Amino acid sequence: MTAIGNPPPPPTNGNDVVEGAAEEILVLYGSQTGNSEAAAHPEICSLLPAKLSSSSSTATTSRTSRRVITSRVMHLDDFLEVEKARWTRLVIIVTSSYGVGQAPIGARKFRDVCDEILNRYDDDGASSDGNGRANGGDCMDKKKNNDPRFLEGVQFALLGLGDSHYTTFFKNPTTIHKAMTLAGATLVGDIGKADASGTGNMEQSKVIDRWIENIWGDLAKAVTCTATSDNTVITKSDQLEKARIETWEICLELFPEWRQKSGMTNYASMMVALYIPLIGIVVALFRRTISF
Numbered sequence: 317m318t319a320i321g322n323p324p325p326p327p328t329n330g331n332d333v334v335e336g337a338a339e340e341i342l343v344l345y346g347s348q349t350g351n352s353e354a355a356a357h358p359e360i361c362s363l364l365p366a367k368l369s370s371s372s373s374t375a376t377t378s379r380t381s382r383r384v385i386t387s388r389v390m391h392l393d394d395f396l397e398v399e400k401a402r403w404t405r406l407v408i409i410v411t412s413s414y415g416v417g418q419a420p421i422g423a424r425k426f427r428d429v430c431d432e433i434l435n436r437y438d439d440d441g442a443s444s445d446g447n448g449r450a451n452g453g454d455c456m457d458k459k460k461n462n463d464p465r466f467l468e469g470v471q472f473a474l475l476g477l478g479d480s481h482y483t484t485f486f487k488n489p490t491t492i493h494k495a496m497t498l499a500g501a502t503l504v505g506d507i508g509k510a511d512a513s514g515t516g517n518m519e520q521s522k523v524i525d526r527w528i529e530n531i532w533g534d535l536a537k538a539v540t541c542t543a544t545s546d547n548t549v550i551t552k553s554d555q556l557e558k559a560r561i562e563t564w565e566i567c568l569e570l571f572p573e574w575r576q577k578s579g580m581t582n583y584a585s586m587m588v589a590l591y592i593p594l595i596g597i598v599v600a601l602f603r604r605t606i607s608f
């Protein structure tokens with residue numbers, strides 16, 4: 317079984333991006349009725365590689381440097397599952413609110429983590445607890461285990477959807493924003509606020525389209541500001557790994573069943589590590605026997 321603080325190793329994907337190698341940026345979403353999903357994919361995800369990849373030459377060295385960006389879309393909850401997620405230094409989050417300011421499908425666990433961050437570190441007191449989870453108390457003593465700024469090095473852009481007819485208008489994106497920045501992540505660009513009750517120029521689909529149109533400049537800056545001229549990304553694989561591990565620790569406290577899952581994963585990889593060489597030896601012996 318995996319101990320707290322010892323999550324399974326990340327899927328390999330350079331956070332230390334090597335020159336000329338493609339860098340992946342994740343588009344993460346939660347959506348109840350499909351609006352956020354449609355914005356995340358195909359809209360943002362399909363435009364992203366063309367908008368953020370670049371090629372430029374320097375006159376002095378006549379050297380061409382290329383930045384190759386790829387994109388992948390997934391639920392916010394899948395991002396938390398270490399076996400599935402590759403942590404990238406920049407993520408784009410698209411999510412609505414549902415129920416009474418709660419998270420929609422695919423974002424509920426992520427919201428639980430955000431609520432927990434607010435429970436632990438927000439001086440204004442306990443979080444909104446949009447998903448009905450018990451607040452405060454029991455986790456306070458775990459506060460010291462985590463660096464409160466454990467998401468430093470993570471950058472995120474946020475497009476939120478909601479409906480101003482609800483008293484809990486925009487509560488889920490607001491909570492996500494508050495928790496992530498509190499934990500040290502950096503917001504890129506402005507938060508999109510797409511209101512289903514918006515009219516005229518503020519109609520939800522128009523606000524979404526405008527946000528998408530306007531965010532590329534900020535995303536490009538976020539991508540370039542941590543890259544050197546030869547496209548070696550300065551961020552900080554150890555920073556991202558720390559963010560991943562500390563988030564994983566919170567997940568294990570909130571979702572104890574995940575311990576089992578990671579235990580299974582470790583068990584499975586142990587079996588593979590054991591059996592593959594064994595099979596190799598048997599095959600080699602078999603071949604030798606035949607050749608005699």
Ligand SMILES: Cc1cc2nc3c(=O)[nH]c(=O)nc-3n(C[C@H](O)[C@H](O)[C@H](O)COP(=O)(O)O)c2cc1C
Binds near residue numbers: 416418512
């Ligand atoms: C049952 C229900 C509950 C909702 N609750 C909220 C809410 O608490 N706060 C809010 O801002 N919007 C709320 N909305 C509005 C949705 O967030 C909005 O319709 C959004 O466009 C849905 O996006 P999605 O399809 O990606 O989930 C609610 C909508 C429904 C149908």
